[in-house]
Amino acid sequence: MNQDQLKQLVGQKAVEFVKDGMYVGLGTGSTVKFMVDALGERVQKEHLNIVGVSTSERTAAQAKSLGIPMKSVDDVDHLDLTIDGADEISADFQGVKGGGAALLWEKIVAINTDKVMWIVDESKMVDQLGAFGLPVEVIPYGSKHVFDKMAARGYNPVFRKVDGEFVRTDSNNYLIDLHINPITDPHALAEDLIHMVGVVEHGLFLDMVNTVIVGHENGPEVIQARP
Numbered sequence: 001m002n003q004d005q006l007k008q009l010v011g012q013k014a015v016e017f018v019k020d021g022m023y024v025g026l027g028t029g030s031t032v033k034f035m036v037d038a039l040g041e042r043v044q045k046e047h048l049n050i051v052g053v054s055t056s057e058r059t060a061a062q063a064k065s066l067g068i069p070m071k072s073v074d075d076v077d078h079l080d081l082t083i084d085g086a087d088e089i090s091a092d093f094q095g096v097k098g099g100g101a102a103l104l105w106e107k108i109v110a111i112n113t114d115k116v117m118w119i120v121d122e123s124k125m126v127d128q129l130g131a132f133g134l135p136v137e138v139i140p141y142g143s144k145h146v147f148d149k150m151a152a153r154g155y156n157p158v159f160r161k162v163d164g165e166f167v168r169t170d171s172n173n174y175l176i177d178l179h180i181n182p183i184t185d186p187h188a189l190a191e192d193l194i195h196m197v198g199v200v201e202h203g204l205f206l207d208m209v210n211t212v213i214v215g216h217e218n219g220p221e222v223i224q225a226r227p
């Protein structure tokens with residue numbers, strides 16, 4: 001099985017956990033895209049009655065095109081389940097997210113959700129976080145100074161650009177990817193980053209995930225990370 005097939009496998013497995021009446025957070029990324037396809041199929045074929053809350057404009061457009069009823073996070077009291085991808089998951093189930101530039105909305109949706117599920121192919125499971133650059137969303141104004149402060153701390157920052165242009169998030173911010181490998185104390189790093197003026201949010205998703213579905217050659221593995 002190639003990586004895309006593993007992503008599809010976990011996407012299809014994840015939607016088995018979606019029940020009638022749920023408010024469901026829909027993550028962002030190539031793995032989630034497969035999941036949203038599978039969810040759309042359940043909505044159409046089984047008339048599954050759910051409301052989706054998206055973590056990006058991209059996912060919202062896909063979900064709407066498949067007939068999944070959608071609401072904004074501000075129009076719901078809470079969410080029952082959020083299904084999202086991840087860039088890295090450590091052995092103690094801490095995560096790095098934001099490779100797809102959606103970390104801010106993803107974290108807002110996740111913290112307002114009863115149960116958070118991450119779906120990944122097995123390449124994302126690591127002993128320690130850090131090989132994947134840690135995305136940090138920053139306000140454009142003053143971002144050069146934030147960048148310099150990160151560099152001075154030895155975080156090896158790189159502005160995310162495509163064709164020489166700054167990547168903009170759905171909130172119109174910039175992203176700085178940090179190259180710290182390994183991240184030995186994610187909680188201390190998270191604490192430092194969130195107190196830097198100009199940082200909106202970082203891609204460390206700590207003590208947050210309840211269930212992880214990992215795609216292996218021989219099938220999906222459902223891991224209970226936290227109750």
Ligand SMILES: O=C(CO)[C@H](O)[C@H](O)COP(=O)(O)O
Binds near residue numbers: 028032
């Ligand atoms: O955090 C994310 C987007 O901001 C994605 O969930 C993460 O990048 C994984 O993406 P993919 O499923 O394409 O590997």
